[in-house]
Amino acid sequence: MTIIRNALETPEPKPDKAFSHIDELLHDNPNLWRGCDMADQGFHGRSTGFSQLDDILPGRGWPNNGLMEVITPQWGMGELQLLIPLMRSIIEQRKWILWISPPYLLYAPALAQASISTDQVLVVKLDTSCKDALWSMEKALQTENCGLVLAWQNWLPGKVLRRLQLAAETGDTLGVLFKHHDSKHSPSPIRLKIKDSQSQQSSFSKAKISVIKARGNFRPLSTHIDLYQYN
Amino acid sequence: MEDPNDTVQLSQSAATTNGSAQIIKLPLPSASGESSGLDLNLDPDSGQNQQKPTNPSINSATSGAAGGHIRTHTPLWYALYFPQLDELSEARQQKVLNLLAEIAESISSTVSFYPLALICEIRSSLKYFGDINVIHNKLEPLLTTQLQEQQLPEYFLYSASPSITGSLLLARSGHNALIYQKENLRSALSLLPTEVLQLHKEQNRRLYNMGVRYLRDIWRLPSDGLRKRFGSNFINQLNKALGKAPEPTRNYLPPPAFITSYDLPYELENLDRLLPVADELLAQLCDFLRRRDLSTSHLQFSLLHEKRNSTVIDMGLRQASRSREHIMLLLETHFTNLSIPAPVIALKIEIKKFDAFMSHSNSLLSEGKPTAHYNDNNLNKFMEQLRARLGDDHIKSISTAAEHCPEYASQQLNYEESIQSNQSNAPIVKNIRPFWLLPEPLLLNIRRGKLYHRKALTIINGPERIETYWWSGTDVCRDYYVAKEKNGSRLWIYREKQGERNWYLHGFFS
Structure with missing residues (x-):
């Protein structure tokens, strides 16, 4: 939603390009507060590495800290491909990536191929009890040396999520929760859903990413991305 | 005649055999005459028998001591010489000497190392033990058992004199002599053959060609010429032996040990109640470490129960530490997962491994990008907490391996192993691999x-x-x-x- 305080000049005549021009005009106008764009308010995200996704995320990228939910109908939908650029930037910052109870064995050659150094990767194994897994997730989020905490947990109550969110803010760490089902009233600031886009039969590698919720966005948006471009 | 200035009571045998004698024979071990192999031929005029106290040369030397300007605080060095160690490797030698020094600590507060020998200062302990024979009798069985345990021949040579080098030379010669006064050193040493100096072959040959067989032959030569021919080390050694030159020592320091425990006034079942007690003990522990400029990387907490085996918590630290808060935090984490079979009646803390203390420092220039920052304090604390809670098996680090078979191309390592393995990363395969x-x-x-x-x-x-x-x-x-x-x-x-x-x-x- 935009609030216009000053009268605008007359819009451009061409209807097809009108939107982009209006956007530019509005952007230049300092008297205008744009509800959908948090970038001017000091909210800068980290680029996701996918320009289409950057476009629909507030701050043009992932938030610097906090909790993020990635919802996929099953594991292995390309959810890790989505995070490869982020993981690379975390490694470059010489921070650690903690994988908490991943559903399968994390395969080191794939990380090496994605140029993610395995020196800074730690795995908490799947057979760890849920209580311990959550405990380590909270501790990891509170530690500044961990840049990214990936966890595979379905069905976490809102209270736990809020606690994790708080821990992530304390440690300035980004936590990613992978789940199968969306819970509508989840307190996490960002919720993404990855689905295969059935419509485009020809280029079947594209996936549909919907931003169900993102703090700073005023409505759900979605885009189609080729997730396997980094391999 | 007792020397008025000598505070030490001489042994009875010495007093009776020779009124003014300050050279006394220690009781010889029965086997030492044969086994030492170091008994040397004395010159004919002093006789074959080294035990004869009425040796004319010694007598003439001791007469000077009657003058009586003796400092009461002259140290007396008791040398223990172990010729059998010569065959061992240097590291093993040091190890055995350390063990023996531990024993020697029971008779002297100053024990120092010399090649194949230990030197103890015993003047200060003579008053306590009363007699050098007492000291010797106390030490001998302990040393022989230790040597037996190390599967070494169980003999040793010994002697005591006011100078370290002098004692050492006397011990090497197998004389087992006791010399109380510095003035008597010269005459006692003069009887020793030059071999005890352990010179180079070439120097030995030269001395031999010069007709020098015993140390007394050296005394007769001008020292300037000797210095020129044999170097200042040679002269220094002789001066030290006579007590004319200072002799720095390298003292044996016993390894630090820390065990402390606290008996609770009543039985405790709630582990949280134990934390203040543990905190108190940890304060002592950290104080101990701070005083010695040490830190620890392995601790053991034992919770003692009545009629049951105690519960033991082994705490290994990734980085040696002496921070009370840090160890306390880890202990708390351990306690959360711990179930005790019975109420606790006492708590014991023991340090298993000491490390040098390394304080944390930031590099001045942070441009240099370290490969991996294992030394980072925060991270280490986090890792230790994780390990304390989850156990070693649940937290893994991964690395690639040079293997064609896909199952073996990825390894899961314990965190400790991954630090040691030094990340020998395999070449990256061209074909795409799954996560x-x-x-x-x-x-x-x-x-x-x-x-x-x-x-x-x-x-x-x-x-x-x-x-x-x-x-x-x-x-x-x-x-x-x-x-x-x-x-x-x-x-x-x-x-x-x-x-x-x-x-x-x-x-x-x-």
């Missing part, structure tokens, strides 16, 4: 000529032939493909080239 690997390959169904996992599969890339382990019984011969499932996920599947030619799912490209 997830199934622990066991999963057999895929084929329905109406189509592959199925959960839904139908379409192969989009492949094949990649992997053929390895033909030398072992379990041949690996597979064609790998990248397949796409109808719901959008990508799978890594393979078909066996032998046997039933089944299709298997091996991983997910996530």
Whole structure:
């Protein structure tokens, strides 16, 4: 939603390009507060590495800290491909990536191929009890040396999520929760859903990413991305 | 005649044999005459028997001592010489000497190391023990048992004199002599053959050619000439032996040990109540470490129960520390997962491993990018906490391995191993690999000529032939493909080239 305080000049005549021009005009106008764009308010995200996704995320990228939910109908939908650029930037910052109870064995050659150094990767194994897994997730989020905490947990109550969110803010760490089902009233600031886009039969590698919720966005948006471009 | 200035009571035998004698024979061990092999021929005029106290040369030397200007605080060095150590390696020598020094500590506060020998200062302990014989009798059985334990010949040579080098030379010669006064050193040493100086072969030869057989022959020579011919070390050694030059020592320091315990006034079942007690003990521990400029990397807490074995918490630290808060935090984490079989009646803390204290420092120039920052304090604390709570088996670090077989190309290591393994990363394979690997390959169904996992599969890339382990019984011969499932996920599947030619799912490209 935009609030216009000053009268605008007359819009451009061409209807097809009108939107982009209006956007530019509005952007230049300092008297205008744009509800959908948090970038001017000091909210800068980290680029996701996918320009289409950057476009629909507030701050043009992932938030610097906090909790993020990635919802996929099953594991292995390309959810890790989505995070490869982020993981690379975390490694470059010489921070650690903690994988908490991943559903399968994390395969080191794939990380090496994605140029993610395995020196800074730690795995908490799947057979760890849920209580311990959550405990380590909270501790990891509170530690500044961990840049990214990936966890595979379905069905976490809102209270736990809020606690994790708080821990992530304390440690300035980004936590990613992978789940199968969306819970509508989840307190996490960002919720993404990855689905295969059935419509485009020809280029079947594209996936549909919907931003169900993102703090700073005023409505759900979605885009189609080729997730396997980094391999 | 007793020397008025000498505070030490001389042994009875010495007093009776020779009124003014300050050279006394220590009781010789029965076997030492044969076993030492170091008994040397004395010159004929002093007789074959070294035990004869009425040796004319000694007598003449001791007469000077009657003058009586003796400092009461002259140290008396008791040398223990172990010629059998010569055959051992240097490290083993040091180890054995350390063990022996531990024993020697029971008679002297100053024990120092010399090649194949230990020197103890015993003047200060004479008053306590009363007699050098008492000291010797106390020490001998302990040393022989220790040598037996080390499977070494159980003899040793010894002597005592006011100078370290002098005692050492006397011990090497096998004289087992006791000399109280510095003035008597010269006459006692003069009887020793030059071999005890342990010179180089060339120097020995030269001395021999000069007609020098005993130390007294050296006394007769001008020292300037000797210095010129044999170097200042040679002269120094002689001066030290006579007590004319200072002799720096390298003292034996016993290894630090810390064990403390606290008996609770009443039995405790709630471990949280134990924390203040533990905190108190840890304060002592950290104080101990701080005083000695040490830190620890391995601690052991024992919770003692009545009529049961105590519960032991082994706490290893990734980085040696002496921070009370840090150890306390780890202990708390350990306690959360601990169940005790019975109420606790006492708490014991023991330091298992001491380390040098390294204070944390930041580099001045942070441009240099360290490969991995294992030393980072925060991270280490976090890791230790994780390990304390989850246990070593649950937290893994991964690395690639130079293997063709996909199952073995990725390793899970314990954190400690991963630091040691130094990350010998295998070359990166060209063909795409999945992020997830199934622990066991999963057999895929084929329905109406189509592959199925959960839904139908379409192969989009492949094949990649992997053929390895033909030398072992379990041949690996597979064609790998990248397949796409109808719901959008990508799978890594393979078909066996032998046997039933089944299709298997091996991983997910996530």
